[in-house]
Amino acid sequence: MAHASPLKPRSKRVLPGFGLSLGVSLLFISLVLLLPLTGLVAETAGMTWSQFWFVVSDPRVVESYKVTLWTAFLASLFNGAFGLLLAWVLVRYEFPGKRLIDAMVDLPFALPTAVAGITLATLFSTSGWYGQWLETIGISVAYTPVGIIIAMAFTSIPFVVRTVQPVLEELPPEDEEAAITLGASDGRVFRKVIFPSLWPALLTGIALSFTRSLGEFGAVIFIAGNTPYETEVTSLMLFVRLQEFDHAAASAIASVVLLVSLVLLFAINLWQGRYLRRLHGK
Amino acid sequence: MKYQSHHRVGDQPWLRRTLILAAVALSALLLAIPLVLIFTQAFSAGWGALVSNIGDRYTLHAIGLTLFVALLTVPLNLVFGTALAWLVTRFRFPGRKLLVTLIDVPFAVSPVVAGLLYLLLYGRNGWLGSWLADYDVQLMFSWPGIVMVTIFVTCPFVARELIPLMQQQGTEEEEAAVTLGASGWRLFRRVTLPNIKWALIYGVVLTNARAVGEFGAVSVVSGNIRGQTNTLPLHVELLYQDYNIAGAFAAASLLAAIAILTLAIKGVAEWRQARLLAREPADRNPQ
Numbered sequence: 001m002a003h004a005s006p007l008k009p010r011s012k013r014v015l016p017g018f019g020l021s022l023g024v025s026l027l028f029i030s031l032v033l034l035l036p037l038t039g040l041v042a043e044t045a046g047m048t049w050s051q052f053w054f055v056v057s058d059p060r061v062v063e064s065y066k067v068t069l070w071t072a073f074l075a076s077l078f079n080g081a082f083g084l085l086l087a088w089v090l091v092r093y094e095f096p097g098k099r100l101i102d103a104m105v106d107l108p109f110a111l112p113t114a115v116a117g118i119t120l121a122t123l124f125s126t127s128g129w130y131g132q133w134l135e136t137i138g139i140s141v142a143y144t145p146v147g148i149i150i151a152m153a154f155t156s157i158p159f160v161v162r163t164v165q166p167v168l169e170e171l172p173p174e175d176e177e178a179a180i181t182l183g184a185s186d187g188r189v190f191r192k193v194i195f196p197s198l199w200p201a202l203l204t205g206i207a208l209s210f211t212r213s214l215g216e217f218g219a220v221i222f223i224a225g226n227t228p229y230e231t232e233v234t235s236l237m238l239f240v241r242l243q244e245f246d247h248a249a250a251s252a253i254a255s256v257v258l259l260v261s262l263v264l265l266f267a268i269n270l271w272q273g274r275y276l277r278r279l280h281g282k
Numbered sequence: 283m284k285y286q287s288h289h290r291v292g293d294q295p296w297l298r299r300t301l302i303l304a305a306v307a308l309s310a311l312l313l314a315i316p317l318v319l320i321f322t323q324a325f326s327a328g329w330g331a332l333v334s335n336i337g338d339r340y341t342l343h344a345i346g347l348t349l350f351v352a353l354l355t356v357p358l359n360l361v362f363g364t365a366l367a368w369l370v371t372r373f374r375f376p377g378r379k380l381l382v383t384l385i386d387v388p389f390a391v392s393p394v395v396a397g398l399l400y401l402l403l404y405g406r407n408g409w410l411g412s413w414l415a416d417y418d419v420q421l422m423f424s425w426p427g428i429v430m431v432t433i434f435v436t437c438p439f440v441a442r443e444l445i446p447l448m449q450q451q452g453t454e455e456e457e458a459a460v461t462l463g464a465s466g467w468r469l470f471r472r473v474t475l476p477n478i479k480w481a482l483i484y485g486v487v488l489t490n491a492r493a494v495g496e497f498g499a500v501s502v503v504s505g506n507i508r509g510q511t512n513t514l515p516l517h518v519e520l521l522y523q524d525y526n527i528a529g530a531f532a533a534a535s536l537l538a539a540i541a542i543l544t545l546a547i548k549g550v551a552e553w554r555q556a557r558l559l560a561r562e563p564a565d566r567n568p569q
Contacts (some may be wrong), residue, residue, distance in 0.1 A: 014457050015372050016466035024365035025381065032362075032434050033387055039403030039410070082308055089305040092290070093298055097306065103545050104313045110488070110541035114515040115392075115534040118522050119316045121529075122323065129319065130311075154312060177289040188289045194291060215392025218497035218515070222522070235394045235498065242398065242502060244437075251402060254395045265390040268450025270384045 040258070043251040050135050055252040064227045064237040065256075070211035071145055071233070075152035080206040082153075083160025084198075090161075091168040105162070113218025120151055121222040143225025148233060151220045152213035159212065160205030167201040200275040204268060211264045215257070309380060320538045335532035343509050344517035345536070347425065351513060352493040355432045359489050363440025364482070368474075371448040372456075382445070385438045393435060397502025398510035400431050423505030431499040436492045441538050443485035444478055447555070451477055480555035491544040496536055 045050065055061070089095075089103050108116065124131045124141040134141060141147045171194065179189045217235040225231045232240075234257055241250040307379060320416055324332055335341065366385060370378055388396065404411040405423045414421065419428045459473045475482075497515040504511045512520065521530035 014460055015461070016469065018369060018375075020466075021365040021369035021372075022375075024362060025369050028362040028366075028437070029381070029384055032430075034385060036399035036403050036434070039401075039408050040399055042409055043402050043420060064387070067493060081315065082312075085301065085305050088292070089301050092292055093302055095302050095306075098348075099549070101306065101309045101313075103549050104309060104317075106545055106548060107313050107317065107541060108497075110491045110544040112497060112515045112518075112534075112537045112541070114497040114518050115495070115537050115541075116316070118518060118530055118534060119320055122527070123316060123319055129315070152315075157312065168334050173290060176291055177422065179339070180289050180291070186294070186297070189291050211390050215395070217394050222519075235392045238392075238394050238398065242394075242401070247405075247407065249457060250398055254398050257392055258395050260301070261390040261392065261395075262387070265386055269386070273379070280349060 014028065040251055040255060043247060044255050047248055049251065051157045051248070051254050055249045056256050060228050060232070061237055061253060062232045063236070064232045067145060067148070067230070067232065068214055068234045071148040072152055072210050072216075075149045075156065075213045076206045076210035078149070079156055079160045079209045080202060083157065083205055083209075084164055084202060086161045087164035089170055091165060106158050108157050111154060113216070114222075116154055116219040117151065117222035120147070120154060121220065124150065124223060142223055143227070145231055146223070147223035148220050148231060151223050152216050155216050155219045156209035156212045158208040160202065163201045163205035163208070164198060167198060171197060200272075204272050204275075207264065207268050207271075211261055211268070214264075215261060311353060317538065317542075320531055320534055323527065324535035327528045331528060332532050332535075335529045336536065338529070340509050340512065341514075341517060341529070341533055344512045344514045344533070347512070348494050348514040350423070351429050351432050352490050355436060355493040356490050358433055359437050359438055360486055362437060362483060363442075363444060363489075366441045367444035368465075368470075369449055371445055372453060385441055388435050388438055391495065394500025394502060396434050397431050397499035400427060400434070400499075401503055404430070416526055422503050423507075424511060427503035428500050428511065431503050432493050432496050435496050435499050436489045439489045439492060440485035443481045443488070447481045448474075451559075474561070477511075477558065480551040480558065484551040486549075487544050487547045491540055494540055500529050523543075 009055070045057075086101070086105060090098060090105075121142060122128050124134070124147060126132065126135050126140070126142065128142075131140075131142060141150060175193050176189055179193050180186075184192070215235060216233070217239070220233055221236055224233065224236070226236055234253065238250055238253050238257065241253060292301065324335075336345075366381070370382055401422055402408050404414070404427065406412060406415055406420075406422075411422065421430065455477070456469060456473050459469050464472070495515055497514075497519070500513055501516055501519070504513065504516060506512055506516055506520065508517075508520065514537060518530050518533045518537070521527075521533060
């Protein structure tokens with residue numbers, strides 16, 4: 001998510017407010033983001049390695065990692081395809097209702113996750129608008145992993161669209177036109193000319209969607225059924241341990257989750273910085 | 283070279299029509315119809331029932347608490363987001379990139395983990411919480427805890443809206459103003475603010491939407507006491523678990539209305555900001 005477009009080198013600090021903005025930012029980041037981490041460190045530091053391992057490798061917890069990982073993976077893959085389609089259609093074509101769809105893409109960011117959760121659960125329940133039709137062809141979504149995938153996919157729809165859209169807008173038409181004039185088929189031009197400029201943004205969007213899906217809670221719990229070993233995501237596992245007042249276990253699991261999401265975040269930012277540099281270096 | 287429409291990929295009418303149809307159909311299924319369902323369910327028992335559902339004592343309390351939380355959260359995050367955006371786009375210093383990555387942390391962290399972090403620190407057993415308890419200060423399972431986790435979850439939004447824009451706009455105008463003798467606050471108000479106004483407005487509106495709607499983190503630290511620490515999203519869950527579907531969707535429709543308003547303001551803000559950017563720098567700031 002880093003916006004690493006290079007700033008012009010500046011010889012001196014001409015503009016005022018360095019001290020003030022640095023002070024406000026550091027104070028806020030320390031108090032709001034960093035200080036709370038000390039609680040987690042203190043809690044897990046009180047455990048021995050074997051206690052820690054016992055908690056995080058508990059079969060029910062391990063099963064929750066697996067469910068979370070593969071549902072988040074499929075949800076982000078779906079969003080890769082759907083996001084690319086939406087971005088393509090919104091950038092390349094004119095049609096009635098285009099502005100409305102463009103605006104609606106951000107709905108999952110603006111709509112509270114709990115509201116998304118009860119809405120999807122109601123739509124896909126066996127008597128719901130979608131559920132009753134799916135029932136007749138033998139697909140049940142509510143209280144199955146498919147429900148988890150749908151909830152995760154819904155809450156992370158905007159990521160791929162909003163990372164691919166600007167890249168597609170700035171794609172120069174010349175290469176594409178030249179290739180078509182030379183007789184290349186559309187599919188070939190897409191693969192050889194368009195996709196190579198597109199895939200870094202697409203991958204970033206998918207990775208962001210995946211990271212977000214791993215942590216999703218509000219939208220998932222209403223539709224998932226939350227059966228241990230089957231439809232229990234790790235965020236919920238964490239919540240269950242908290243309700244059992246088992247703070248040590250919750251902290252151990254949380255430290256695993258936190259580590260994974262931070263590693264993903266730093267990897268995405270590093271990678272994004274790199275490919276942006278490459279793009280601007282051209 | 284003149285742009286020729288039939289020379290680009292995907293311009294064949296059949297392909298264009300198929301792709302547009304697929305995009306419209308999927309958007310309808312995944313975005314529009316869910317939104318319609320919320321209001322259909324909320325109105326399912328008629329206007330009278332909707333009004334009495336929203337007018338319910340506990341629902342009203344949840345609305346009040348939620349607005350109170352947003353009222354405290356949004357201004358704080360506005361100040362932080364603006365300061366951070368100014369810092370990372372107007373100055374270069376060691377650690378700048380790290381700061382930009384750090385503010386994305388709340389995006390990447392599961393809301394349940396966010397709530398847990400605060401609970402561990404400020405709860406009765408936390409090192410800070412036990413010290414506060416000696417002075418009879420309890421932050422968790424009451425409104426201060428809700429405000430604190432909401433600030434955590436929503437702190438990136440203003441900065442995220444401002445940073446790309448302020449980077450793109452550069453600093454020439456501001457440097458010129460400094461050379462002409464403008465002081466710090468005056469410079470920000472007269473030169474910077476008019477240029478970033480619409481992005482800032484959308485940042486605030488989005489922060490508000492997320493503050494009002496936060497669920498996972500808040501449910502860890504709230505204690506879910508009906509009529510006391512129940513925010514509107516928690517109240518939606520409570521009603522839904524009570525099988526009061528009409529009530530749950532009545533409360534949800536208020537949150538959905540805020541979401542729709544947020545998207546509408548985004549549309550206007552983007553349009554105005556684009557118009558602002560398209561103009562020449564010279565006539566961007568009259569006087």
